[in-house]
Amino acid sequence: MYHDVSYLLSRLINGPLSLRQIYFASSNGPVPDLAYQVDFPRLEIVLEGEFVDTGAGATLVPGDVLYVAAGGWNFPQWKTPATTFSVLFGKQQLGFSVVQWDGKQYQNLAKQHVARRGPRIGSFLLQTLNEMQMQPQEQQTARLIVASLLSHCRDLLGSQIQTASRSQALFEAIRDYIDERYASALTRESVAQAFYISPNYLSHLFQKTGAIGFNEYLNHTRLEHAKTLLKGYDLKVKEVAHA
Numbered sequence: 001m002y003h004d005v006s007y008l009l010s011r012l013i014n015g016p017l018s019l020r021q022i023y024f025a026s027s028n029g030p031v032p033d034l035a036y037q038v039d040f041p042r043l044e045i046v047l048e049g050e051f052v053d054t055g056a057g058a059t060l061v062p063g064d065v066l067y068v069a070a071g072g073w074n075f076p077q078w079k080t081p082a083t084t085f086s087v088l089f090g091k092q093q094l095g096f097s098v099v100q101w102d103g104k105q106y107q108n109l110a111k112q113h114v115a116r117r118g119p120r121i122g123s124f125l126l127q128t129l130n131e132m133q134m135q136p137q138e139q140q141t142a143r144l145i146v147a148s149l150l151s152h153c154r155d156l157l158g159s160q161i162q163t164a165s166r167s168q169a170l171f172e173a174i175r176d177y178i179d180e181r182y183a184s185a186l187t188r189e190s191v192a193q194a195f196y197i198s199p200n201y202l203s204h205l206f207q208k209t210g211a212i213g214f215n216e217y218l219n220h221t222r223l224e225h226a227k228t229l230l231k232g233y234d235l236k237v238k239e240v241a242h243a
Helices: 005-014 121-132 139-181 186-194 199-212 215-234 237-241
Strands: 022-024 042-049 050-053 058-060 065-068 081-089 093-100 107-114
Touching: 005 093, 005 139, 042 050, 042 093, 042 107, 042 139, 081 139, 093 139, 107 139, 121 139, 139 186, 139 199, 139 215, 186 199, 186 215, 199 215
Parallel strands: 022 065
Antiparallel strands: 042 065, 042 081, 050 058, 081 093, 093 107
């Protein structure tokens, strides 16, 4: 099975990995020593295999979802190979992980995170899912809420990819601009003005996308051009400086 996070989310939302039973983990009673317990809500989704979870009091099979509220716990009993997809809803970001138990040890197959931004859609859906714990028999409604949560996760991942793509495209356009005009009196301010962005954002773009400073890239481009002229033409250094 392909374990890309966006791909898995799409398959769970649209099929063929349809959601089956929605379970709710325990939030009462003493917590077992080896149980999983965190301060944030999470979803545990079975992709392959099966396991018994003490916190849910059930055997989970592919398509089953375990919702663990903030502060709640679950305690999976691994007896046969199984693969799970986890979504952790932190305050500032979402965390995704795909973990496989091969019968002897755990293996992390994928891990990714994305910032939580925009309207509080995820928070309200989680609040609704918390309310569903009092009516766990309403499975159709629970499945729709979980599917909506997963769809929201996919939207956040998509917006992150689009933002990254726009940043990359802008960086490449600025780099081409510098490559064509390296001999001009370019400054951070003049290049930023040409692209209608602030000088500070220009510096941030080079550091984040290009892993190199603006002035460093400009000097490198000019130096490489000078080396080419010295190697390919019978010119003196002073003549190269004015080329």
